[in-house]
Amino acid sequence: MKITDVRAHHISIPYDAGVASFRQGAAAITALDMVLVEVSTDAGLTGWGDAFAYVSPRTTRTAVEEMIAPQARGLEVPDAAGIPAVMEQIQRNLHLFGRYGITMFAISGLDIALWDLAAKIAGLPVHRLIGKARRAAIPAYASLLRIGSPENIAAECKKALGLGYGAIKLHETTSAAVFAAREAIGPGIPLMVDMNCPLSGAQAIAFAAECRDAQPMFLEEPVWPPEDFATLADVRTRGGLDIAAGENACTAYQFRQMLTAGAVSHAQPSVIKVGGITEFLKVVTIADELGVNIVPHSPYFGPGLLATLHLLALRKEGLVEMFYLKREACLWGGRADVDATGHVAVPTGPGLGYEPDRNVMERYRIA
Structure with a gap:
């Protein structure tokens, strides 16, 4: 063929x-x-x-x-x-x-x-082609877009929990935002903070200290530039919080540099950036060798989301990231959405499991 x-x-x-x-x-x-x-x-x-x-x-x-x-x-x-x-x-x-x-x-x-x-x-479904599935559905976390106002952050966090999400990620850069979210969701819900690379090492260490009592699961990409793994490692050591990064990294080679530097506790390969499923699997091997958690970057709604679900099905742990928003249409007829329990079902059909809706593709096609 x-x-x-x-x-x-x-x-x-x-x-x-x-x-x-x-x-x-x-x-x-x-x-x-x-x-x-x-x-x-x-x-x-x-x-x-x-x-x-x-x-x-x-x-x-x-x-x-x-x-x-x-x-x-x-x-x-x-x-x-x-x-x-x-x-x-x-x-x-x-x-x-x-x-x-x-x-x-x-x-x-x-x-x-x-x-x-x-x-x-x-x-076979992709996950069966690679190995043995350990989960039929993956717990999702609500990845909130940038809000700014602590009051609105608290309200949106509560809404997300009401929809079944069991974890929250912020895209915020103030400690007030972090504490507003923690107060809204209570002590038992995982809270992540994605900063999108704004700070120097010293600033990131200070920010981690400010947020420590809110007990975030990790700070994500606090440092500019994102490939400064030595500074990330320093923030992880001196800031007192776990650090996540990897959505801006490509190839297993760069991930090995990041992980051997001790830069992160949570590696975040993005299957539609890193080099696909092949390169993602190489990253997983390195992370498992070095005892680093895998929490994929996955706020997208195309075949990359389906691929991420298959890859997470092979692991006992790990959450799938879902943008907290309402989209006008879905390529998969709603079959890859978060259910009332806060999970997304892993597709079981051959390949990625679903074929994209051609009608949706044509309606939203950009020539």
């Missing part, structure tokens, strides 16, 4: 986050942009992948079309054992474009699609 084509689909689904906002610098993000990677074969089977595209969907789409598609067309579809070698060669072929960022986002999309295809050919 050969790959006959690779297409990139830019889909943009509007959402409502209420009092919260989603920003990249000065720009407000008002829709969930995703680039779906469709891999077609001469046998009529289709594999679906996901390339990270928030803020940069046209760039990611171009990377898939200009870098990935020419590499993949005409290839024999590999089985599960053969995917790592194929992806290694593609990484080597494209290394002059850089080993991080957009190049790896596009590579991730192809890799996920190849795993989808391999599992469909085997007649």
Whole structure:
């Protein structure tokens, strides 16, 4: 079976986050942009992948079309054992474009699609192709967007708990916000604080000390630049709180640098950034060797979410991150949503388990 084509689909689904906002610098993000990677074969089977595209969907789409598609067309579809070698060669072929960022986002999309295809050919869900499932549903945490007002933060936290979520993550940078959330949710609910890389090491240590009594599960990416692993390790040691990072890291090589530096207690590979399922599994091996927790970065709604669920099904622990917002439509007909118990069911059909709704794709397609 050969790959006959690779297409990139830019889909943009509007959402409502209420009092919260989603920003990249000065720009407000008002829709969930995703680039779906469709891999077609001469046998009529289709594999679906996901390339990270928030803020940069046209760039990611171009990377898939200009870098990935020419590499993949005409290839024999590999089985599960053969995917790592194929992806290694593609990484080597494209290394002059850089080993991080957009190049790896596009590579991730192809890799996920190849795993989808391999599992469909085997007649198994992706998690069964990789190993033994330990969970049929994954507990979700509500990943709140930036709110700012402590009063509104408290209200939104309570609403999220009312919907069944068993854990909360903030995207805030003030201790007042952290304490408002803790007071609202009580002492027994895990609380995470994602800072998006704003502070120096000294500032991050001071912030950790300010927040310590609120007992956050971890501070996520408190330091700029995100690849300053030595400073992250220092914050972890001197700040007295666990540290999470990894959504901005690509390849197992960079994760090994991060983990061996002692920078984090919780590693956060993003399957649509890191290099796909293949690279994610390498990161898991390193993390398990070094005793580091895996808490994936996964606030997305395309095939990357499904891939994350399959990967988490293989582990006894770990939460799935879900943006706390109302989107206008769903590619999966609501089947990958959080249920009343705060869990998301792991798909059990062949491949990733679900096929994207073509009608939704066409309605929200950006030409």
